[in-house]
Amino acid sequence: xxxxxxxxxxxxxxxxxxxxxxxxxxxxxxxxxxxxxxxxxxxxxxxxxxxxxxxxxxxxxxxxxxxxxxxxxxxxxxxxxxxxxxxxxxxxxxxxxxxxxxxxxxxxxxxxxxxxxxxxxxxxxxxxxxxxxxxxxxxxxxxxxxxxxxxxxxxxxxxxxxxxxxxx
Amino acid sequence: xxxxxxxxxxxxxxxxxxxxxxxxxxxxxxxxxxxxxxxxxxxxxxxxxxxxxxxxxxxxxxxxxxxxxxxxxxxxxxxxxxxxxxxxxxxxxxxxxxxxxxxxxxxxxxxxxxxxxxxxxxxxxxxxxxxxxxxxxxxxxxxxxxxxxxxxxxxxxxxxxxxxxxxxxxxxxxxxxxxxxxxxxxxxxxxxxxxxxxxxxxxxxxxxxxxxxxxxxxxxxxxxxxxxxxxxxxxxxxxxxxxxxxxxxxxxxxxxxxxxxxxxxxxxxxxxxxxxxxxxxxxxxxxxxxxxxxxxxxxxxxxxxxxxxxxxxxxxxxxxxxxxxxxxxxxxxxxxxxxxxxxxxxxxxxxxxxxxxxxxxxxxxxxxxx
Numbered sequence: 419x420x421x422x423x424x425x426x427x428x429x430x431x432x433x434x435x436x437x438x439x440x441x442x443x444x445x446x447x448x449x450x451x452x453x454x455x456x457x458x459x460x461x462x463x464x465x466x467x468x469x470x471x472x473x474x475x476x477x478x479x480x481x482x483x484x485x486x487x488x489x490x491x492x493x494x495x496x497x498x499x500x501x502x503x504x505x506x507x508x509x510x511x512x513x514x515x516x517x518x519x520x521x522x523x524x525x526x527x528x529x530x531x532x533x534x535x536x537x538x539x540x541x542x543x544x545x546x547x548x549x550x551x552x553x554x555x556x557x558x559x560x561x562x563x564x565x566x567x568x569x570x571x572x573x574x575x576x577x578x579x580x581x582x583x584x585x586x
Numbered sequence: 587x588x589x590x591x592x593x594x595x596x597x598x599x600x601x602x603x604x605x606x607x608x609x610x611x612x613x614x615x616x617x618x619x620x621x622x623x624x625x626x627x628x629x630x631x632x633x634x635x636x637x638x639x640x641x642x643x644x645x646x647x648x649x650x651x652x653x654x655x656x657x658x659x660x661x662x663x664x665x666x667x668x669x670x671x672x673x674x675x676x677x678x679x680x681x682x683x684x685x686x687x688x689x690x691x692x693x694x695x696x697x698x699x700x701x702x703x704x705x706x707x708x709x710x711x712x713x714x715x716x717x718x719x720x721x722x723x724x725x726x727x728x729x730x731x732x733x734x735x736x737x738x739x740x741x742x743x744x745x746x747x748x749x750x751x752x753x754x755x756x757x758x759x760x761x762x763x764x765x766x767x768x769x770x771x772x773x774x775x776x777x778x779x780x781x782x783x784x785x786x787x788x789x790x791x792x793x794x795x796x797x798x799x800x801x802x803x804x805x806x807x808x809x810x811x812x813x814x815x816x817x818x819x820x821x822x823x824x825x826x827x828x829x830x831x832x833x834x835x836x837x838x839x840x841x842x843x844x845x846x847x848x849x850x851x852x853x854x855x856x857x858x859x860x861x862x863x864x865x866x867x868x869x870x871x872x873x874x875x876x877x878x879x880x881x882x883x884x885x886x887x888x889x890x891x892x893x894x895x896x897x898x899x900x901x902x903x904x905x906x907x908x909x910x911x912x913x914x915x916x917x918x919x920x921x922x923x924x925x926x927x928x929x930x931x932x933x934x935x936x937x938x939x940x941x942x943x944x945x946x947x948x949x950x951x952x953x954x955x956x
Contacts, residue, residue, distance in 0.1 A: 419886050419887045419888070420885075420887070446887050446888065446889070447675055447676070447678070447887065447889050449889060449890060473802045473803075474802050474805055475805055476805065476890075476892075476899065476901065476918060477890075477901060477903065477916070477918040479903060479916040479918075481905050481913070481914045482914075493903065495890055495901070495903070495918075499802070499816065499818055502823050502824070504824075504890070506890065524803065524805070525803045525804055526803060526804040526805035526806075526923065526926060528926065529922065529923070529926045530923075537639070550632075551631065551632060552631065552632035552635045552955060552956070553632060553635065554632070561637060561640050562639060562640055562643075568637070568640055568641070568644055
């Protein structure tokens with residue numbers, strides 16, 4: 419990805435506050451993003467919400483890179499109504515590593531984190547009710563992981579509960 | 587402790603759905619009640635989950651385009667616009683002006699169709715049967731225009747990455763203008779039936795209030811946010827597809843209740859007509875496709891692009907690894923995020939109001955579950 423560096427008053431404020439917890443400030447296709455240490459994500463979100471006016475959490479999602487050691491990239495998209503600006507915060511975690519939940523900062527993170535857990539198996543700590551949201555509770559596996567093939571889904575669940583072969 | 591009698595049983599758990607006419611699809615809501623008062627509402631969703639995001643990773647960029655129509659199937663054209671814009675962003679191309687104008691016309695018609703279906707079914711839930719027949723009549727006109735344009739009525743696949751597949755058909759301008767002319771008086775008719783109707787007002791005013799602060803906290807967008815007094819519309823805040831050229835207003839209200847959302851959506855339909863009339867007057871001449879190869883291979887990178895869909899902010903976050911298939915394709919659906927606020931909106935209201943509150947969010951389960 420050919421990125422340009424991102425530098426303005428916001429990045430300077432973040433740098434002075436969080437130092438080397440943030441490893442990258444970049445722009446790609448006019449879209450700004452930063453890469454942060456997993457432990458620093460929630461403090462950064464809190465800072466951005468309270469000090470910089472990013473009061474709307476647009477989305478939380480993840481990308482799976484099975485070949486990398488830090489396998490998952492979790493992406494938070496924030497928006498500020500005041501600045502009319504959208505930024506992304508990314509962090510990289512290993513398989514099995516827990517992330518701190520953002521629900522205390524943005525209540526709207528609740529379902530979004532549940533979906534990330536459902537689809538990728540990434541666990542969030544410090545929040546209630548981390549259950550599957552779209553798939554059935556007894557489902558095995560996390561379908562959006564790259565090693566989960568669309569041809570090999572949870573056949574057992576389908577047969578037991580629906581009484582059909584999946585047709586795949 | 588004496589055994590509990592029915593007199594002590596003041597907390598009741600009531601299961602509503604997934605097969606319930608007013609849940610607009612297969613939504614299950616578990617309600618905790620104290621008498622008639624709602625103490626909490628928990629949504630159980632996923633009944634329509636098809637794994638759209640996983641399918642996206644296993645299809646080429648063009649092959650996936652028809653799938654997006656099947657998320658919010660009453661606003662298929664909006665979904666397609668968002669997806670095409672996101673891939674175009676990754677490719678670094680822009681649709682030519684002629685394609686942009688046609689896109690705006692079709693998308694705004696789609697907004698009207700979506701709001702009409704919402705209005706009809708919402709009124710039906712409240713007990714007003716008549717509006718449903720009228721809105722279906724007008725929606726039919728819009729679907730006829732789609733059918734003449736691309737052959738499909740509901741899941742249209744009207745756009746292509748880089749522009750349009752089809753030229754406008756002979757007489758499309760005439761059809762669209764005739765619809766606009768006919769439609770505005772029809773909106774007055776709906777308003778005559780509902781806006782000052784006493785039963786309608788009694789059922790909606792001060793029901794399901796969500797103020798601006800809560801909207802932002804829960805990420806609620808679209809008419810719900812505007813009904814709470816936030817003048818924010820992506821078409822104005824971050825114009826795409828040439829929306830900056832058109833003159834229109836963002837209707838807002840103050841209260842953030844169910845009635846205000848009704849007013850906002852009615853006003854939005856009028857504004858959509860205004861946009862369509864301007865767009866159809868001056869469709870520029872020129873090509874309808876940008877220079878996009880037969881094989882679409884965006885460079886390695888990622889982009890998040892969102893549009894103002896009828897239900898709120900619809901976003902696509904696409905990660906490309908330089909191949910013909912998206913490495914990751916995330917859809918940020920407005921219905922899913924807005925539905926999360928149901929619990930907050932319904933707490934403290936009466937059990938009869940839950941039907942009005944579900945209706946006012948304007949969810950489409952195909953999009954909630956994907």
